[in-house]
Amino acid sequence: MIVLKEFKAFALKGNVMDLAIAVIIGAAFGKIVTSLVNDLLMPLIGLLLGGLNFSGLQYTLGDAVLKYGVFIQTVIDFVIIAFSIFMFIRLLSKFKRKEEIQPTVVPEPTKEEILLTEIRDLLKQQRGLDK
Numbered sequence: 001m002i003v004l005k006e007f008k009a010f011a012l013k014g015n016v017m018d019l020a021i022a023v024i025i026g027a028a029f030g031k032i033v034t035s036l037v038n039d040l041l042m043p044l045i046g047l048l049l050g051g052l053n054f055s056g057l058q059y060t061l062g063d064a065v066l067k068y069g070v071f072i073q074t075v076i077d078f079v080i081i082a083f084s085i086f087m088f089i090r091l092l093s094k095f096k097r098k099e100e101i102q103p104t105v106v107p108e109p110t111k112e113e114i115l116l117t118e119i120r121d122l123l124k125q126q127r128g129l130d131k
Helices: 002-011 014-048 068-101 110-128
Strands: 059-061 064-066
Touching: 014 068
Parallel strands: none
Antiparallel strands: 059 064
């Protein structure tokens, strides 16, 4: 029972919910980048390398088929996804720095504040004269 209560408290924390949302968005982003790599970049890389198709690269060893082309493609997917995330985080950091740099606007004092300041200053002067 105690474990279930602890798990419920853990699962309903804001950070866990944020993480869950990030994982879902990350999975969708991964699909987009995989399509970019498979459908656009890899055919171009294949053309540059003389018509080489990475997904077809394999080595047969007895009954086992080692599909190292698929592995190469997966590594390229990872590098592109990692670089894309790096650039996105870098962009967010730049926006955050701009928010921190902007000076805060100090509002003009109201008539009451001006009057109270004058009264304070007069009281300070009177105390100084009495001593």
